[in-house]
Amino acid sequence: MALLASRSIFHMNHPSANWQTRFIQLATDAAGDDGAHDINHLHRVWHTAVTLLADYPEADALVVQAACYLHDLVNLPKNDPQRHLASRQAAELACRELGAMHFPADKLPALAHAIEAHSFSAAITPTTIEARIVQDADRLDALGAVGLARLFYIAGRMGSELAHPDDALGTQRELDDKRYALDHIAVKLATLPASMQTEAGRRLGQERLEWLYEFRGTFLQEWDGR
Amino acid sequence: MALLASRSIFHMNHPSANWQTRFIQLATDAAGDDGAHDINHLHRVWHTAVTLLADYPEADALVVQAACYLHDLVNLPKNDPQRHLASRQAAELACRELGAMHFPADKLPALAHAIEAHSFSAAITPTTIEARIVQDADRLDALGAVGLARLFYIAGRMGSELAHPDDALGTQRELDDKRYALDHIAVKLATLPASMQTEAGRRLGQERLEWLYEFRGTFLQEWDGR
Incomplete structure (x- = not known):
């Protein structure tokens, strides 16, 4: 699926495959043994986001891709009372890690918002097209x-x-x-x-x-x- | 479902509701937190067995009922190397517990066989109609x-x-x-x-x-x- 997704994106405003590899690495390093929130979930969310992006050529695909792969960087169980804070923590961690990798600094606020707003329990309304796409793609994987x-x-x-x-x-x-x-x-x-x-x-x-x-x-x- | 099942059985060679209550108590006492092998699973297996029993009026419904409720009395996880021994242990425990409750002693061998033979991993061929019904009813709940x-x-x-x-x-x-x-x-x-x-x-x-x-x-x- 990773390959399929990266092929499709070359028809659009294609983020580099080089960044995708790094997002996957970061996500894999953070993964536990939860098969419902593993790298396959992240590939599916990104793949669905590619479909949604087709309607929004103005969206920043690199921000969407980074948020799809890194939105669960901090993932707490559904019954954890701290769960509504996880997406904020994931956003902070993603920005710190990508900042250290010289990810374009001007894209970090949009990335942080897309990650924060993806979470159902955080109840944050997405205000950018990137955040809207990531939220939809993640929710579609629950259906x-x-x-x-x-x-x-x-x-x-x-x-x-x-x-x-x-x-x-x-x-x-x-x-x-x-x-x-x-x-x-x-x-x-x-x-x-x-x-x-x-x-x-x-x-x-x-x-x-x-x-x-x-x-x-x-x-x-x-x-x-x- | 327990009620439904006990209602249906009164049209057949009905085991007493009194025994059913005791089987349910024994099974409930032994239950862990595995929602795939809980009392609802046992009710469903018994309910399905009632359907199958309709074709076999010669089968001993009390033995079938006891085996349906007590077949998972010892239940080991799917990835436990001892799993193929669990049904034998469940049969022994069921006979011990029911023996102490003055369950008809002449039915214990048939009960033990039905419990032992239910298990896929034990690979024991059922040789009685009671064991055949229990094995089918349990397997139907996996589909x-x-x-x-x-x-x-x-x-x-x-x-x-x-x-x-x-x-x-x-x-x-x-x-x-x-x-x-x-x-x-x-x-x-x-x-x-x-x-x-x-x-x-x-x-x-x-x-x-x-x-x-x-x-x-x-x-x-x-x-x-x-």
Whole structure:
């Protein structure tokens, strides 16, 4: 995917492959063993961002690429109370590391904003096109079939239950996506398409959400033994 | 689901609800925080077994019920080298506990066999109809939408990757389902329908495997960014 992504970008305002290699190196050095936030996630986010960039030739692709690869440089588990601070810490660390590598200094504020604003829990509104693209690309990776795999993968790491035993849809109770993995679709994923900042992001997000609803229908049939 | 299952069984050679309560208590006491092998899994396996039992009125439903609820009494992680011994240990523990509760002693050998033979890794051929039903019911829970959720949930606990970065289907490499969660479909799940011991199990297993293949197709499109 890294190769595919770098090929596509040469048709645009192509950041150098040399920088991409360095972003990947930085991200790989910081990676733990979380398969839902590994280098493959970063490649996918960058790859999706390339698709979104096609509609915004004015966007700075190097800033977008750096933010796609470095947005999880500091990543805290979903149930960590400090989680909303992680994106700010990732932005600071990315700027420090790239500053030392003589990344164009005038691009650092835009990079920091794109990284800070990507996070759902930080609740920062993206104000630049670069930040809007990165936020959408990251959110799209939480939807669809890959998003579904990540959802249950993360639930396994948190020790959640798959779903509520008798009321999996949560019609008679308060939803709780830390306790019940399936609740995450209603609590968070269902809200993502409307939060998308680009037209293509909204369309793709809606498609992937519909797919998740189809999955949930099949899951419920098996879960309730109908 | 527990209620549903106990209602259905009253149309058959119904084991007493009193025993079911005791099986559930034993299983709950032994449960850890693994949401893929929790009491909901046991309820589902028993519920599926009730469906399969409909074709075999000669089967001892109390033995099947006991085995459904107690088959994971000793449960070792997928990547534990002792895993193939867990079902024998579960059988011994179940017989010891139920013996102390004055469970009919003449049913204990059939119960022990059904528990021992349920396990894929133990590779014991089931020789009784009770063991065949329990094995099928447990394997059916590894397939379909619930099976998929369990697959990625377990992968999260093991710290696997979701899939191989460049060759997710494994056409150019050795499959490795401890390292790549998606490989588990080809390595194990695809083999389950043919291993089913009952006609209904085979049919349901095949349907759920087809669903998994559809999921995999969508996953691959997103994964490879096509």
